[in-house]
Amino acid sequence: MSTEAALRDRCRALLQSGEVALVVGYRAARTGGNCTPAFVTGPDQAELLVLDKTCHHNLAAYLPGLRHKGRVAVVSTGPTSRSIVNLLKENQFDRKDLHIIGVPDPSSAPASNVRNAVLFDEFIGDKADEPAPAPDQDLAAFEAKTPAERWEILFADLSNCIRCYACRQVCPNCYCPTCFVDASRPQRVGRTPDRSDTIMFHVMRAMHMAGRCVECGACARACPMGIDLMVINRKVAAIVRDRFGHVSGMSLDDPLPLTTFTPEDGQEFIE
Amino acid sequence: MTARLLPKKDLPGFIAALAKKQEVWAPVRIQSQEAARFSRIDRPEDICLDYLNTKLPVKELFFPQREVMFTFNPGERSSAQASAQVRERVVLGVRPCDAAALELFDKVFVDESKTASPLAESKTAGPLADPYYKERRDKTTLIGLACNAPGQACFCTATDGGPHSTRGLDLLLIDLGDRFLARPVTAKGEALAKGLARAKDKDISLADELAEEARATMDFAIELKQLQKSLDKAFDHEVWHRLSLPCVNCGVCTYVCPACHCFDVTDEEYKDSGARIRTWDSCQFSLFTRHASGHNPRPDGMSRMRNRTLHKFCYFPKTQDKVLCVGCGRCITECPAGIDLRETLETLRDTLS
Ligand code: SF4
Ligand code: SF4
Ligand code: SF4
Ligand code: SF4
Numbered sequence: 038m039s040t041e042a043a044l045r046d047r048c049r050a051l052l053q054s055g056e057v058a059l060v061v062g063y064r065a066a067r068t069g070g071n072c073t074p075a076f077v078t079g080p081d082q083a084e085l086l087v088l089d090k091t092c093h094h095n096l097a098a099y100l101p102g103l104r105h106k107g108r109v110a111v112v113s114t115g116p117t118s119r120s121i122v123n124l125l126k127e128n129q130f131d132r133k134d135l136h137i138i139g140v141p142d143p144s145s146a147p148a149s150n151v152r153n154a155v156l157f158d159e160f161i162g163d164k165a166d167e168p169a170p171a172p173d174q175d176l177a178a179f180e181a182k183t184p185a186e187r188w189e190i191l192f193a194d195l196s197n198c199i200r201c202y203a204c205r206q207v208c209p210n211c212y213c214p215t216c217f218v219d220a221s222r223p224q225r226v227g228r229t230p231d232r233s234d235t236i237m238f239h240v241m242r243a244m245h246m247a248g249r250c251v252e253c254g255a256c257a258r259a260c261p262m263g264i265d266l267m268v269i270n271r272k273v274a275a276i277v278r279d280r281f282g283h284v285s286g287m288s289l290d291d292p293l294p295l296t297t298f299t300p301e302d303g304q305e306f307i308e
Numbered sequence: 309m310t311a312r313l314l315p316k317k318d319l320p321g322f323i324a325a326l327a328k329k330q331e332v333w334a335p336v337r338i339q340s341q342e343a344a345r346f347s348r349i350d351r352p353e354d355i356c357l358d359y360l361n362t363k364l365p366v367k368e369l370f371f372p373q374r375e376v377m378f379t380f381n382p383g384e385r386s387s388a389q390a391s392a393q394v395r396e397r398v399v400l401g402v403r404p405c406d407a408a409a410l411e412l413f414d415k416v417f418v419d420e421s422k423t424a425s426p427l428a429e430s431k432t433a434g435p436l437a438d439p440y441y442k443e444r445r446d447k448t449t450l451i452g453l454a455c456n457a458p459g460q461a462c463f464c465t466a467t468d469g470g471p472h473s474t475r476g477l478d479l480l481l482i483d484l485g486d487r488f489l490a491r492p493v494t495a496k497g498e499a500l501a502k503g504l505a506r507a508k509d510k511d512i513s514l515a516d517e518l519a520e521e522a523r524a525t526m527d528f529a530i531e532l533k534q535l536q537k538s539l540d541k542a543f544d545h546e547v548w549h550r551l552s553l554p555c556v557n558c559g560v561c562t563y564v565c566p567a568c569h570c571f572d573v574t575d576e577e578y579k580d581s582g583a584r585i586r587t588w589d590s591c592q593f594s595l596f597t598r599h600a601s602g603h604n605p606r607p608d609g610m611s612r613m614r615n616r617t618l619h620k621f622c623y624f625p626k627t628q629d630k631v632l633c634v635g636c637g638r639c640i641t642e643c644p645a646g647i648d649l650r651e652t653l654e655t656l657r658d659t660l661s
Binding site: 066067068069070071072073074075076078094098099102193197199200201202203205206207219221222224227228229230231258259261262263 | 338339341343363364373374460461550553554556557558559560563564572574576585587588590593594595598600609640642644645646647648650651
């Protein structure tokens with residue numbers, strides 16, 4: 038039986054028995070093209086579920102909105118499961134209300150990511166080979182430039198930003214009840230695509246991603262203006278890896294680097 | 309009006325001649341990307357004419373995302389004035405859907421039936437209109453580019469338009485291979501095409517065939533009047549909960565929409581000076597309806613998604629007799645959650661009827 042067929046059977050059973058009220062997975066889009074998130078509430082709709090190489094939404098982003106709405110099953114690829122690990126550690130979802138169906142990531146995951154779910158209640162399908170750790174050449178090329186050149190690249194790219202916040206809305210980490218850019222009493226950041234305000238948004242968001250971003254790439258794929266947000270996210274993740282030896286979302290037991298003090302933390306900023 | 313011919317090899321010359329008298333705007337490729345966006349043209353070779361549709365609709369030239377309405381400085385009297393001094397301009401390469409959407413914008417921003425009290429500065433009373441929008445609109449001539457190959461997400465034929473529709477345009481160019489057929493729609497358009505050779509009957513019939521072929525590729529149809537009636541009674545229907553589940557409430561569908569026109573006004577201040585700024589806003593954001601008290605009448609994603617749908621297909625047609633959608637398909641291709649408006653409308657039709 039294909040992984041997809043096994044997944045449908047299992048989800049049908051979970052819904053039939055009432056173990057879960059909802060399955061969040063993937064389904065085909067009307068016009069073909071990439072799969073879209075699916076919300077399946079009845080056993081008869083389990084047929085809709087699809088697992089193919091276009092399944093790359095990070096479904097964990099929907100969890101904060103599904104709190105206290107019954108038990109939820111989530112079809113979890115490597116990146117989705119890493120984000121779930123983070124949401125659980127940040128107390129954003131009750132583990133009891135969650136049934137994690139691990140699957141191997143059928144999409145071509147970026148080299149920096151893991152393909153198989155890292156946390157699951159059950160795993161469906163055969164585990165995929167994890168990509169061998171490879172040096173991040175894009176990031177290395179970016180880092181090789183002078184600070185002025187790097188600013189220029191970021192400025193040029195971010196000047197296309199239309200402040201639609203799709204990047205923020207699809208990110209599982211962005212669950213703040215009021216984002217700092219939406220604060221209106223007082224307003225902290227201008228609301229137009231003025232370049233300094235736009236850069237303020239992206240710099241602040243990058244700071245808030247430190248130690249939390251799982252490099253799933255959902256934000257960059259969501260961006261209608263084709264902005265390369267991953268160069269920022271990968272740089273931030275690399276800094277956290279180098280300084281704290283922390284890779285985000287890999288285990289429930291790793292302490293969160295930015296909220297945990299250890300005497301070994303670098304302190305050279307104290308003069 | 310007389311249809312004329314513009315050989316493609318003469319296009320650069322045609323544009324250069326236009327540019328002598330006014331600004332020329334047209335789609336230009338966004339740096340290192342497939343996508344194109346309307347920009348001011350300095351050299352005819354920068355124009356990109358092989359695009360399905362521009363990333364952002366032509367609305368941004370009439371209703372910019374950031375508009376300085378006026379500035380204020382101590383000791384100075386402020387006056388309402390469009391931020392950029394708008395010059396006479398021709399916009400080339402406007403798709404029929406985008407042009408049709410400007411007619412919808414006119415309904416919102418200009419009301420010919422009412423008279424505005426004259427501003428102290430201008431003395432003359434005109435129609436009740438948004439001065440920033442109206443000035444740009446009055447100074448612009450629109451040259452359309454007909455669609456011979458509509459995209460997978462296009463459905464303009466369902467919203468009173470068509471791939472060769474001339475609604476809202478001054479002149480329409482139709483690609484006939486090595487030449488364009490230039491179809492004037494208004495006197496302004498006719499004036500632009502005046503110097504061109506007359507089209508032959510066979511050119512006109514070829515253009516008509518292409519229009520038919522393009523239409524035939526578009527299969528989405530829906531009874532919008534009927535839908536409007538059902539939507540009018542569907543505010544509390546459970547279907548909205550189901551439909552809105554995948555929506556992440558970003559600003560994409562409204563910002564890329566040629567018909568969406570909602571805005572916010574904020575002040576940006578520095579020391580004693582500042583500017584009052586109008587900027588695009590989206591009904592998909594929670595801030596859109598949040599009151600000063602903190603109360604929000606549209607507190608969740610469902611109510612915001614419902615509002616977008618009802619505004620386009622129920623409220624706006626009720627008052628203006630047209631749906632607030634021209635079927636450009638941008639919200640479909642750009643939605644990060646893969647939501648297809650056509651599927652939403654079909655589900656609503658099937659559920660509510
Ligand atoms: S910032 Fe982007 S890459 Fe990182 S977790 Fe959020 S969506 Fe994924
Ligand atoms: S998704 Fe892209 S355009 Fe929208 S706010 Fe994010 S970076 Fe800007
Ligand atoms: S673009 Fe899609 S996800 Fe974003 S608000 Fe519109 S329908 Fe919702
Ligand atoms: S609602 Fe969607 S299809 Fe209709 S005009 Fe707006 S962006 Fe285009």
